[in-house]
Amino acid sequence: SQQGEEDPQALSIQEGENATMNCSYKTSINNLQWYRQNSGRGLVHLILIRSNEREKHSGRLRVTLDTSKKSSSLLITASRAADTASYFCATDASGGSNYKLTFGKGTLLTVNP
Amino acid sequence: EAGVAQSPRYKIIEKRQSVAFWCNPISGHATLYWYQQILGQGPKLLIQFQNNGVVDDSQLPKDRFSAERLKGVDSTLKIQPAKLEDSAVYLCASSRSPWDRGYGYTFGSGTRLTVV
Numbered sequence: 001s002q003q004g005e006e007d008p009q010a011l012s013i014q015e016g017e018n019a020t021m022n023c024s025y026k027t028s029i030n031n032l033q034w035y036r037q038n039s040g041r042g043l044v045h046l047i048l049i050r051s052n053e054r055e056k057h058s059g060r061l062r063v064t065l066d067t068s069k070k071s072s073s074l075l076i077t078a079s080r081a082a083d084t085a086s087y088f089c090a091t092d093a094s095g096g097s098n099y100k101l102t103f104g105k106g107t108l109l110t111v112n113p
Numbered sequence: 114e115a116g117v118a119q120s121p122r123y124k125i126i127e128k129r130q131s132v133a134f135w136c137n138p139i140s141g142h143a144t145l146y147w148y149q150q151i152l153g154q155g156p157k158l159l160i161q162f163q164n165n166g167v168v169d170d171s172q173l174p175k176d177r178f179s180a181e182r183l184k185g186v187d188s189t190l191k192i193q194p195a196k197l198e199d200s201a202v203y204l205c206a207s208s209r210s211p212w213d214r215g216y217g218y219t220f221g222s223g224t225r226l227t228v229v
Contacts, residue, residue: 004155030214031214031215033217035217035220040225041222041223042117042119042204042220042221042222042223043156043204043206043218043220044220045216045217045218045219045220048215048216048217050215088155088156092214096211097163097211097212098161098168098169098211099144099208099210099211099212099213099214100146100158100161100168100169101158101218102158103148103155103156103157104155105153105154105155106154106155
């Protein structure tokens with residue numbers, strides 16, 4: 001089953017604009033992560049935010065987490081054509097020593113030059 | 114550090130044939146995962162290993178899929194016999210340990226399987 005659901009399913013913007021993607025999930029989590037996948041390639045880990053954190057930054061990425069609403073957002077500022085990819089949120093909702101991620105269906109971001 | 118290695122990169126087989134995928138995780142990573150990603154969807158966990166033991170295989174179709182991780186390092190995922198709906202990208206990932214949740218997974222480039 002897929003824990004996270006990204007919104008929108010697809011997003012098309014111009015280079016230099018900001019891109020915002022949202023993720024909603026259903027159960028309590030230990031952390032939430034965002035991954036990028038270029039066409040036909042594996043997933044690349046972007047950023048991890050723990051359940052007791054509200055905001056995190058990494059370069060042009062900003063992630064927020066609202067555990068009361070069970071939602072997260074990923075903001076990419078000053079987008080570039082190279083940011084064109086699918087973006088997935090993944091939640092770690094497992095207990096104990098079983099570290100297991102459940103992925104959403106992803107948002108396809110297209111950045112037009 | 115070297116990444117997660119997977120082979121082959123692409124595979125085309127006829128339905129009812131068998132196929133095997135290979136994965137070599139990052140050195141020292143105790144946990145290894147196999148995910149199935151159907152076109153247009155997110156990855157779905159098939160099986161999780163901790164060293165050479167299975168932690169979770171609840172979503173593995175055991176009548177046709179099997180996996181092993183010999184000596185807690187390399188892993189092989191096999192499908193026998195394949196069905197058309199098995200067409201997907203098979204992703205291998207590894208993580209440091211089940212107790213170290215502060216780091217993300219490292220994924221391989223995947224094997225794209227087409228069943229015709």
